Amino acid sequence: MTLSTSTKPLILLRAEYKPNEHRTPLTPSHLSSLTHKYNFIVETSQERIFSDKEYENAGAKIVNQGEWLHFCERYDKDGTGYVLGLKELPEPKEVMQCEIKDESKKIPIETPFAVRHRHIMFAHCYKYQNDWKSTMQRFKEGNAELLDLEFLQWDNGRRVAAFGRAAGFAGMAVGMLGYVAQQQQLEKNPQAQNVNLQLDWYRNNADLVNLVKKQLATLKEQPVVLVLGALGRCGGGAVQFAREAGLPEEKVIQWDLEETKVGGPFLELLLKPHILVNCIYVNGKIPPFIDQELLSQVDSRKERRLSVFVDVSCEMSQNNPFPINNKITTFPDPLRRLVQPLEGVPPLDCCAIDHLPAMIPRQSSEDFSQDLYETLARLGDADTTRELDQLEKLAKETDENDPEMDEKKHLRVWYRAKALFQKKLRELEESQ
Ligand SMILES: NC(=O)c1ccc[n+]([C@@H]2O[C@H](COP(=O)([O-])OP(=O)(O)OC[C@H]3O[C@@H](n4cnc5c(N)ncnc54)[C@H](O)[C@@H]3O)[C@@H](O)[C@H]2O)c1
Known part of the structure; x- marks a missing residue:
C-alpha cells in the first residue's frame, strides 16, 4: 500500500x-484540519488518550504498532513522509510488545540498532546527554533524519511547542502529594527508608487538583513552596497548581532570573520552602544552585526546612544545577531519597520524572498539538536539502517586503531543525 503521492x-x-505514556503530539481534531496537506497513518494504541476511532473519523488510516519500522518500504515509497512520535524509540534489541489493530493481542518485535526514515520526536540527544553518541549513531547508520521537537524554535529562540505548563502543573502536584505522604510516614514510622507514593494519571486537571486539596487538608500546617523559573511555561504551571490547590500567596515563593542573578549556591533554597520545584531552562554551565557541600553544612547545623525537591527541568547533563541528584525517577517509583531523616533534620526526597505531563494526558496533548499544528502544516514545503550551508542560509532568510514573510517563519523553523541535525551528525563524526 502506498499512500504517499x-x-x-x-x-x-x-x-x-x-x-504510562498516554499523550500524543497530534490530536484527532488537528489531524483532521491537516488532511488537505497530508495523508495520515496512525498506529493503533490502547494507551493513547484519544481512541483509534477518533483518528479514523478524522481521516487517518489505522495500522498495527511497529509499522514505522517499515515506513519506506510499505507506505512512503517516494521518501517525502515523516514518522511523528513523542518520546524516545525503544532501545536497540529491545523487544516491543506491539498491538495488533482490532485485536486484543500483541506481538513481540525486536528493534534494530539503525534507525531509518525521517523522525519528528523528542530524542533527548542534542545536549550531550549520557547516551547522545549512541542515539545519534543509530540515526547515522540508518541514514535517517531527526527533527527534534525540543529544538523547533521561532526566530527569537522560543520553542514552537512544549509541554511546559502541564509539566509544572503535574510537578507541583507530585511535590505536594509526596510531601503529605512523607509527613504521614514520619508520624507513623519515622524509621522508614522511603516514602511509598502511588501516582496515577488523570483524565482531567480538576480530578488531580481535588485529590491534592483533600490530602493537604490532612496537614496541621500548609507547606511553603518555592518555584524556580516561575516566569516560564513549567514554572507558570507550577504556580497555577499551587494556587488552584488553595495555598495562600505568601506560601508560594516565585524566583526567576532576577532572584538568581548573583549566582548560586543558594542557602535560601534549603531554608525557606518545604517543597522546591525547579523549572528553569538551562542551556549552558551555571554555578550549582544546591550542591552536596551546602546541603551537608546546613544539615550539620540542623537548619534545613526543604524536604521535597521536584526537578521538573531534569537537566541530567553536565549542566545540571542540582548535582545533589543525577537520576531520573519514574511514575511507579516517583521519589528518590537523597537524605535520611536524623534528629532535627527532615528527610530529603527528590522527584525527577522526565514525562510529568503524562499525568494529565488529554490537557497536555491538546495544548501541545495546538502549538504545533500550524508549523506542521508547512513541513511538507520545507526543502529536502541536506547541505548544512544551504540550510543555515534558508533558516535566516527574512525579507521585510516579502508578502509571505509571516508564513515563512514556519519554514524557517524546519530549516533550523534540519540544520541542527546535520550539525549534530558532524559533531558525532568529529568525536569518533
Ligand atoms: N519533567 C518534564 O516532564 C518536563 C516537561 C516539559 C519540560 N521540561 C523541562 O523544563 C524546563 C523548563 O521548560 P520551559 O518550557 O518552562 O522553559 P521556559 O523557557 O518557558 O522557562 C524557563 C524559565 O527559567 C528561567 N530561568 C532560566 N535560567 C534561570 C536561572 N539561572 N535562574 C532563574 N531562572 C532561570 C527563565 O527566565 C524562564 O522564565 C526545560 O528544561 C524543559 O526541558 C520538563
Missing part, C-alpha cells in the same frame, strides 16, 4: 513505547 506527503503517527 507527489502532492500530499505522508505522516505516520506512531505509538509510544514508554510505560
